[in-house]
């Protein structure tokens with residue numbers, strides 16, 4: 001690697017260095033890089049250290065590196081992403097349109113031609129589109145490259161800084177003063193004053209560097225690190241092991257295996273509770289709002305028992321042992337070995353069982369000849385009954401409705417069960433076909449001798465639980481915390497430095513901070529209080545006035 | 547409970563009046579030739595009144611919390627008033643750091659407008675649906691509004707800066723933009739005035755219209771300029787709509803909200819024109835002389851420092867706490883809901899602001915314009931997303 005020798009102190013600096021690493025004198029060859037020239041104030045960015053992006057520009061790797069390390073590019077990427085994100089809110093995203101609607105027609109039907117264009121551009125799934133992902137990835141790359149490009153040389157420069165600085169470095173700092181005659185005591189007083197304000201002082205041959213808050217310089221890099229960790233965490237979502245998302249319906253009284261636990265855990269739904277406002281006395285205060293808005297849900301809750309299965313042989317009867325009993329409510333998921341169960345859905349008043357009797361069609365009294373009960377969660381195909389009757393279920397509609405005259409089931413939930421029964425009278429192989437449901441009882445031929453009548457039913461609620469495991473969460477949390485630490489670290493502390501440069505009888509003073517010159521000036525003012533040392537002049541403001 | 551609610555509203559009323567008077571006193575303190583960072587009698591009275599107003603509003607907040615049993619940040623009225631209170635809070639803090647009287651002249655009216663705006667929405671206490679019953683929700687909402695409030699102060703400082711430095715001797719793009727910003731404040735005032743007037747006379751017109759395959763009804767409390775799509779007026783003796791709202795607007799109440807927006811813009815325009823007639827020049831040009839003694843650099847510093855404080859607080863509230871709550875309530879920390887997306891946009895925007903300022907040296911005027919745009923994004927999220935884009939967070 002090419003080296004540049006400092007004329008003043010003979011130090012060998014890496015190519016691209018702007019201010020000599022050792023004495024701070026601007027290097028003839030490179031000083032233009034950060035907009036320095038011979039007369040103006042020094043540009044102290046990144047300590048005038050050699051940054052790769054400002055030094056090499058030959059190979060394609062250099063060019064890519066330089067591209068991504070530019071803050072302009074970074075900000076441009078951020079702004080593009082910002083605009084793209086906004087575009088995704090013009091019409092609802094796919095996941096927010098009715099689940100049964102087909103996006104191909106929904107957008108056009110609802111929003112007209114604009115909706116159609118939106119759909120065809122793929123904006124209805126914008127945030128998972130390849131180009132949006134690429135934008136985020138580019139921001140990530142930009143953050144990484146820009147940070148490395150700066151933090152490495154900055155670290156080197158700050159680690160090796162020496163108290164002895166070239167005169168031109170001192171006089172071209174923004175805060176600067178020259179005092180001709182300074183007594184030894186006053187110099188001591190100044191150093192003491194700085195130390196009192198918690199400046200760390202290093203001395204070399206009468207040259208002094210007082211410094212505080214250097215750690216704040218790492219703020220941006222710490223916060224960017226946090227962002228990258230967060231992004232990686234979000235990316236890990238796509239690794240199957242890290243993230244599972246499942247769902248289970250559990251009826252009241254039922255015990256079911258919890259998905260994704262490999263039959264290790266079971267859940268029993270003891271009771272599902274749904275409450276609305278207005279039932280308790282306390283709710284009187286919401287009277288007016290309830291009158292305006294109608295009923296408002298207050299609580300969705302599953303009282304659940306969790307069991308552990310100690311039987312590991314596949315196919316064998318599970319051996320269940322109760323582990324815990326708890327309620328699952330919205331905002332209060334149940335947590336179990338990295339898995340969380342969320343209250344997300346419910347069905348009220350699902351039919352649990354229906355009891356039927358068989359009687360003679362003409363019998364006004366409907367005297368029971370035989371009876372049977374259908375378990376709707378698991379209907380048997382055939383029922384052998386008293387008095388030699390036999391019934392088979394030919395068709396079962398859990399949630400019956402007529403679709404253009406054809407009976408169908410709307411869902412798998414027994415919300416409106418209906419059956420087609422074949423009733424075999426005693427000693428007969430000739431069945432009579434009956435259709436029975438809630439409030440329905442149809443005789444297929446009109447000539448049935450026996451009728452199936454609904455006698456009784458039981459209902460129960462069903463709870464719908466989302467089963468989640470998300471091992472990416474800790475990573476996101478760590479990323480978030482690091483980000484916040486970095487922001488605070490960089491934002492509320494500043495890296496302040498004061499150089500004291502001895503001259504024949506007096507001192508030159510120089511001050512630099514990365515932010516908040518006002519604060520640094522105050523520090524210096526306090527430190528020189530009671531001495532004959534001249535207060536520093538803000539040369540940037542002087543220049544502005546001229 | 548009824549009593550407590552009355553006490554609570556009275557507190558809010560008192561707070562409003564106090565802020566109003568405090569604004570006048572801050573106005574008094576910037577007159578004359580004195581340096582504007584100077585503490586004067588008038589500015590002392592002003593800040594005491596502001597603090598008194600803040601305490602009164604705190605009283606409103608606490609009594610309402612007791613009355614409703616949950617933190618009053620759960621509907622549009624409550625949340626927006628809270629935002630107004632946070633703006634005052636942020637202002638008080640920054641005032642004690644910088645002693646900048648002019649900041650009061652601009653910040654307090656913004657807070658006043660926001661509280662007045664909030665009061666136009668239903669004020670009854672409402673019950674919480676289960677997903678809103680979470681401590682994380684309170685933590686999220688309060689930090690978000692504190693963060694946004696500090697950013698609002700940054701906006702006020704940016705606006706001061708712009709009014710001071712933009713050349714008003716001739717018409718330019720910048721002067722037009724400035725007028726548009728000021729006009730938007732007039733439009734907010736217009737909304738408050740026109741809504742109050744028609745609610746005082748109990749105006750009501752009911753429409754029937756098809757919505758998602760069913761016939762719905764909607765009550766207009768402002769005369770219908772824009773009626774519902776395919777709507778039919780049911781109330782007799784009321785004027786019928788001049789035209790229909792476009793069909794793509796989402797939500798049952800979309801047309802009514804659209805109608806309100808038109809009314810606000812028109813009323814605001816009327817007010818703005820009156821102001822122009824009285825002043826006989828651009829509004830910003832009329833304000834500019836008052837800022838003669840304002841230290842532009844200090845205002846610029848305040849605007850930036852407010853972002854430096856507001857950004858991390860907003861990040862914490864609007865993204866971090868929001869994600870924690872979303873994870874608990876909906877089992878996903880991020881769902882690309884419009885409100886969430888706009889919080890992300892706000893965050894991106896202020897990240898860009900900081901980079902431009904710290905790395906590209908965008909100080910002064912450029913930075914002030916950015917502060918204004920940032921606040922526009924926040925207000926868009928607060929108002930427009932609620933009105934236009936219905937989502938999980940939609941209150942109204």
Ligand code: HEM
Pocket residue numbers: 068069070071072073074075077078139140142143146147150219220223224227487489490491894897900901904905
């Ligand atoms: C949304 C993403 C980003 C966020 C939230 C963010 C946040 C921040 C913050 C808060 C600071 C200021 C720290 C301080 O000085 O106190 C900062 C500094 C910085 N950021 Fe970012 N950043 C993001 C993306 C980027 C990108 C894409 C680049 C790539 C060029 C970048 C480059 C820098 C640099 C170079 C600094 C240091 C500025 C200086 O010299 O003082 N950042 N970042």
